[in-house]
Amino acid sequence: MAKVKLAESKINKIKEICANFGNLPGEAINVLHKVQGEFGYLPAEVQEVVAHELNVSVAHIYGIVTFYSFFTMLPKGEHPISVCTGTACYVRGAEKVLDEFKRELKIAVGETTADGKFSISCLRCVGACGLAPVVLIGEKVYGRVTPDGVKDILNEYRNA
Amino acid sequence: MAKFKMHLLICGGTGCNASQSQEIAQNLKNGLKDKGLENEVQVILTGCFGFCEKGPIVKVMPDNTFYTEVKPEDAREIIEEHVVKGRKVTRLLYVDPENKQQVADSKHMGFYKKQLRIALRNCGFIDPENIEEYISEDGYSALAKCLGEMKPEEVVKEIKLSGLRGRGGGGFPTGLKWEIAAGNHADQKYVVCNADEGDPGAFMDRSILEGDPHSVIEAMAINGYAIGATKGLVYIRAEYPLAIKRLLTALEQARTFGLLGKDIFGSGFDFDIELRYGAGAFVCGEETALIHSMEGMRGEPTFKPPFPAQEGYNKKPTNVNNVETYANIPIIINKGAEWFNKIGTEKSKGTKVFALAGQINNVGLIEVPMGITLREIIYEIGGGIKDGRQFKAVQTGGPSGGCLTSAHLDTPIDYDNLIAVGSMMGSGGMVVMDETSCMVAIAKFYLEFTVEESCGKCSPCRIGNKRLYEILEKITKGNGTMEDLDNLANLSRVIKDTALCGLGQTSPNPVLSTIENFYDEYVEHIKDKKCRAGVCKSLMQYVVDPVACVGCTACARNCPVNAIQGEKKMPHVISTELCIKCGACIEKCKFGAISIQ
Numbered sequence: 001m002a003k004v005k006l007a008e009s010k011i012n013k014i015k016e017i018c019a020n021f022g023n024l025p026g027e028a029i030n031v032l033h034k035v036q037g038e039f040g041y042l043p044a045e046v047q048e049v050v051a052h053e054l055n056v057s058v059a060h061i062y063g064i065v066t067f068y069s070f071f072t073m074l075p076k077g078e079h080p081i082s083v084c085t086g087t088a089c090y091v092r093g094a095e096k097v098l099d100e101f102k103r104e105l106k107i108a109v110g111e112t113t114a115d116g117k118f119s120i121s122c123l124r125c126v127g128a129c130g131l132a133p134v135v136l137i138g139e140k141v142y143g144r145v146t147p148d149g150v151k152d153i154l155n156e157y158r159n160a
Numbered sequence: 161m162a163k164f165k166m167h168l169l170i171c172g173g174t175g176c177n178a179s180q181s182q183e184i185a186q187n188l189k190n191g192l193k194d195k196g197l198e199n200e201v202q203v204i205l206t207g208c209f210g211f212c213e214k215g216p217i218v219k220v221m222p223d224n225t226f227y228t229e230v231k232p233e234d235a236r237e238i239i240e241e242h243v244v245k246g247r248k249v250t251r252l253l254y255v256d257p258e259n260k261q262q263v264a265d266s267k268h269m270g271f272y273k274k275q276l277r278i279a280l281r282n283c284g285f286i287d288p289e290n291i292e293e294y295i296s297e298d299g300y301s302a303l304a305k306c307l308g309e310m311k312p313e314e315v316v317k318e319i320k321l322s323g324l325r326g327r328g329g330g331g332f333p334t335g336l337k338w339e340i341a342a343g344n345h346a347d348q349k350y351v352v353c354n355a356d357e358g359d360p361g362a363f364m365d366r367s368i369l370e371g372d373p374h375s376v377i378e379a380m381a382i383n384g385y386a387i388g389a390t391k392g393l394v395y396i397r398a399e400y401p402l403a404i405k406r407l408l409t410a411l412e413q414a415r416t417f418g419l420l421g422k423d424i425f426g427s428g429f430d431f432d433i434e435l436r437y438g439a440g441a442f443v444c445g446e447e448t449a450l451i452h453s454m455e456g457m458r459g460e461p462t463f464k465p466p467f468p469a470q471e472g473y474n475k476k477p478t479n480v481n482n483v484e485t486y487a488n489i490p491i492i493i494n495k496g497a498e499w500f501n502k503i504g505t506e507k508s509k510g511t512k513v514f515a516l517a518g519q520i521n522n523v524g525l526i527e528v529p530m531g532i533t534l535r536e537i538i539y540e541i542g543g544g545i546k547d548g549r550q551f552k553a554v555q556t557g558g559p560s561g562g563c564l565t566s567a568h569l570d571t572p573i574d575y576d577n578l579i580a581v582g583s584m585m586g587s588g589g590m591v592v593m594d595e596t597s598c599m600v601a602i603a604k605f606y607l608e609f610t611v612e613e614s615c616g617k618c619s620p621c622r623i624g625n626k627r628l629y630e631i632l633e634k635i636t637k638g639n640g641t642m643e644d645l646d647n648l649a650n651l652s653r654v655i656k657d658t659a660l661c662g663l664g665q666t667s668p669n670p671v672l673s674t675i676e677n678f679y680d681e682y683v684e685h686i687k688d689k690k691c692r693a694g695v696c697k698s699l700m701q702y703v704v705d706p707v708a709c710v711g712c713t714a715c716a717r718n719c720p721v722n723a724i725q726g727e728k729k730m731p732h733v734i735s736t737e738l739c740i741k742c743g744a745c746i747e748k749c750k751f752g753a754i755s756i757q
């Protein structure tokens with residue numbers, strides 16, 4: 001991955017978050033939640049600063065980031081698409097919906113479109129199984145999505 | 161709730177929230193204001209009613225009128241007709257799928273008739289963001305009773321007598337767990353609520369936290385008093401923003417009311433609760449992994465003993481219970497162990513909440529007494545299989561459980577019976593499947609999940625499950641042999657016997673139970689290269705019936721890879737080489753001329 005040079009202000013922001021948690025190694029997960037909330041993702045450079053502030057090895061932080069699926073080292077698209085592949089959605093056809101998104105956008109799960117507009121990821125059960133299959137775009141929940149409806153959903157964002 | 165003469169309850173659960181329940185509530189409030197009724201009729205945003213399939217739900221009290229699939233623009237009519245003129249808006253009433261009759265109120269709906277709501281007693285009835293509503297439903301009286309009238313050991317004894325068992329999956333007796341934790345002495349002990357809810361397709365714990373957070377807070381304080389702990393922690397999934405928000409609000413209110421903090425009720429007992437956030441790792445639901453995750457590390461399980469009750473969070477005695485287990489505690493203290501004890505079967509007392517999902521008419525959250533049969537759940541509460549298709553299987557216990565078949569429809573459901581038939585209670589996921597589900601593909605679906613979620617610490621689970629997955633993949637691609645079937649069964653047994661934690665020890669269950677109950681389907685995939693459900697793509701071929709085809713060209717125009725050829729008004733043909741088996745043509749053909757073979 002290409003190195004990202006962090007601006008001074010961003011480094012200070014990370015330091016501030018770490019300080020708010022007392023720079024305690026035991027707070028690493030809470031710190032990473034906050035930092036990801038701030039930056040949208042956790043590139044290696046950000047992890048280095050966190051490790052330094054909490055006085056642990058970069059490997060330790062990297063180990064945490066890669067263990068938990070909520071943390072991501074890749075930036076998401078402007079409109080992140082999350083297709084629920086929990087059991088309830090799976091048995092009501094989530095896979096076909098996912099295939100359709102992949103085909104429409106010509107990207108795989110975990111990738112972002114070249115224009116940075118969309119990215120696709122999967123998640124497990126958002127608790128709206130009654131509406132299965134469920135797709136999230138950003139925070140917005142779409143229920144009873146059919147492969148036919150995928151284009152319409154995307155069009156809401158394409159020209160926005 | 162006293163001073164209002166009517167209440168409009170709107171479901172604010174995640175499902176209904178997603179279909180605009182906030183807007184509905186706002187429109188109702190505005191409408192009431194326009195009519196000058198805002199002091200007579202109260203609008204309350206509640207937790208999930210359970211009937212998510214037909215959400216958003218609006219319930220009118222006191223007459224129990226149950227409106228389904230309400231839209232924001234329906235608010236005006238509800239107010240003008242129902243509130244002002246006292247006439248029900250019949251077009252929004254629930255229609256019984258059996259007799260096509262409208263049902264006037266929730267008391268007469270099949271969905272609710274067989275349910276018994278103990279853990280969900282307040283979900284859908286009170287405003288979860290208002291502590292006074294919880295208090296008016298006897299809230300915090302159980303804590304007052306414990307602190308004022310009972311010794312800690314009496315509290316433990318009451319829970320033991322109730323027969324309550326853990327609802328997080330294992331079914332360990334809760335009272336016994338508390339007794340062990342109480343017996344271990346230390347300068348600091350902890351009470352932990354497991355709200356990690358990892359089963360993909362289940363949302364019981366989430367709904368309790370969203371609909372009745374105070375019941376869990378009260379129970380944790382009781383737990384703290386009983387075992388001598390002053391600190392509580394809730395480990396909750398970061399993917400549950402609404403539950404987190406309501407829990408934080410509830411904690412703040414409890415502190416303001418002096419129900420958390422120092423010297424609660426002047427008893428000298430101190431207790432407070434903090435949140436810890438999960439970050440999307442299924443294995444963190446396992447209690448030792450959960451504790452490591454709360455300590456800020458990778459959530460890898462460790463060998464038991466030592467059990468958390470001996471050496472848990474920060475190496476101190478820690479009692480871990482599930483959200484639903486906790487939701488049962490206050491009412492047991494209030495109504496007594498004897499009352500609870502009478503509900504359920506001999507060894508499984510009380511009720512269980514299930515997230516009913518899949519190919520069933522009434523998807524939603526249900527709470528039923530232990531000992532109820534699958535038939536009652538699926539056909540009476542669930543309203544039967546969708547689109548009149550045939551019941552095939554029901555999966556319980558999530559990735560650790562198994563599939564049950566029509567042979568088990570009359571088995572009373574409790575912890576022990578489910579294990580006896582090769583599944584388990586699990587945390588409460590219940591996924592119903594019809595003939596459009598392929599059982600080999602379902603086993604593969606769960607294995608894919610396990611492989612992704614294995615922490616990788618021990619080899620039986622890390623490597624063994626991967627092999628299981630690969631063999632299943634081979635079978636669904638049509639390359640399986642009968643020897644593979646034996647290998648699946650043998651390898652499954654080895655993994656079960658040798659894996660370090662509960663994840664690996666149960667992960668082969670979906671494979672074993674589908675082989676046991678659907679052996680023929682495996683054999684068909686292997687010998688006949690057929691998938692009767694039409695799910696396994698490699699085994700399918702799309703074919704046009706030249707007699708039924710009228711040559712309307714609809715299929716050809718919709719095929720994304722131009723695999724269909726044919727002149728107008730002439731039979732069309734699909735090229736098997738080009739076809740990517742997307743299924744678009746079958747949906748487009750109005751003449752039923754295309755089939756999968």
Ligand SMILES: Cc1cc2nc3c(=O)[nH]c(=O)nc-3n(C[C@H](O)[C@H](O)[C@H](O)COP(=O)(O)O)c2cc1C
Nearest residue numbers: 326327328354357358445446447481482485662663
């Ligand atoms: C892989 C795995 C995942 C688990 N996930 C959960 C979970 O999501 N929620 C839960 O309450 N218990 C879960 N458990 C069970 C916990 O380890 C523990 O037994 C439970 O939280 C104890 O509470 P209870 O006795 O009230 O059920 C899981 C266990 C295993 C092995």
Ligand code: SF4
Nearest residue numbers: 616617618621661664
């Ligand atoms: S069984 Fe699986 S999840 Fe459990 S410790 Fe072993 S590798 Fe990790």
Ligand code: SF4
Nearest residue numbers: 719739740742743745
């Ligand atoms: S299944 Fe899809 S690819 Fe195959 S013929 Fe039909 S439309 Fe074309």
Ligand code: SF4
Nearest residue numbers: 709710712713715749
């Ligand atoms: S849509 Fe059906 S009827 Fe029309 S050309 Fe295709 S197969 Fe024939």
Ligand code: FES
Nearest residue numbers: 084086089126129
């Ligand atoms: S499985 Fe998709 S929302 Fe529950």
Ligand code: FES
Nearest residue numbers: 171173175176208
């Ligand atoms: S979320 Fe509204 S009824 Fe379940």
